[in-house]
Amino acid sequence: MPIAPDPSSFPDTRAWIRALPALTVVDPALPEPPPVESLPDAPHILFLDWLAEAAAAGVPEPHAAALSTVDPGGRPDARFLLLKDVTERGFWFSGDTRSPKGRDLTSNAVAALTFYWRERGRQIRVRGSVVDGGPDMSARDFRERSVTARAVATASRQSEVLTDPAEYERVVTAAAASIEADPDFVSSTWRAWCLVPDSVEFWQADPGRRHQRWNYRREPAGEGWTRAILWP
Numbered sequence: 443m444p445i446a447p448d449p450s451s452f453p454d455t456r457a458w459i460r461a462l463p464a465l466t467v468v469d470p471a472l473p474e475p476p477p478v479e480s481l482p483d484a485p486h487i488l489f490l491d492w493l494a495e496a497a498a499a500g501v502p503e504p505h506a507a508a509l510s511t512v513d514p515g516g517r518p519d520a521r522f523l524l525l526k527d528v529t530e531r532g533f534w535f536s537g538d539t540r541s542p543k544g545r546d547l548t549s550n551a552v553a554a555l556t557f558y559w560r561e562r563g564r565q566i567r568v569r570g571s572v573v574d575g576g577p578d579m580s581a582r583d584f585r586e587r588s589v590t591a592r593a594v595a596t597a598s599r600q601s602e603v604l605t606d607p608a609e610y611e612r613v614v615t616a617a618a619a620s621i622e623a624d625p626d627f628v629s630s631t632w633r634a635w636c637l638v639p640d641s642v643e644f645w646q647a648d649p650g651r652r653h654q655r656w657n658y659r660r661e662p663a664g665e666g667w668t669r670a671i672l673w674p
């Protein structure tokens with residue numbers, strides 16, 4: 443791993459940032475770009491292959507991704523969260539409908555999920571529409587959380603201004619006690635969402651900047667996918 447240069451040895455911030463190493467890790471087993479017809483038929487299969495390779499290579503939290511949403515005024519926002527599952531239908535994640543991301547998804551049911559696995563020199567971009575996974579999936583996701591995580595999800599007014607930190611402790615402690623007493627409780631505002639992709643792009647760093655890119659685009663009328671290699 444290259445050593446980051448000391449900011450004090452640069453004339454200004456721009457010079458220091460420009461000197462920071464980037465794309466330093468290139469997969470030693472980088473294959474020749476495979477013929478596009480040899481890629482799996484569906485992007486979730488290739489995604490799961492790459493996720494398993496990232497986990498095996500020791501990428502920390504390879505299931506963390508940036509979720510981008512758009513508010514009613516067309517302003518984008520993004521935050522990291524944890525991917526919960528990948529199925530033929532799409533990419534699953536969860537959160538609270540009262541949060542800014544929940545409100546964005548209620549008004550604009552579209553999103554992007556972006557993964558970056560620095561240790562593999564890989565990025566995956568998933569774009570599409572977002573559907574509510576339904577009460578059973580939401581309840582299952584909620585119940586899989588620890589008591590504390592369920593209490594926080596229930597009591598927290600996520601992303602609102604917290605004027606009194608003691609109030610947070612009070613409401614979360616009270617919610618934890620009531621969840622201990624009623625372990626089947628499910629917050630009505632917790633959602634499992636599924637990002638149903640219409641486009642998934644796989645990006646692989648190359649030392650000569652001939653980065654490799656493979657794109658899957660959902661065919662308009664059917665269930666299938668069009669696969670293509672993109673210009674780097």
Ligand SMILES: Cc1cc2nc3c(=O)[nH]c(=O)nc-3n(C[C@H](O)[C@H](O)[C@H](O)COP(=O)(O)O)c2cc1C
Pocket residue numbers: 503506519520521522523524525536537538541542543544600601
């Ligand atoms: C690695 C990581 C994982 C996170 N996982 C989740 C998650 O699964 N669900 C969630 O609601 N927030 C998660 N967060 C917190 C979000 O980034 C964000 O702060 C929070 O959801 C509020 O976002 P919002 O105001 O845009 O709704 C995670 C943050 C990080 C850094």
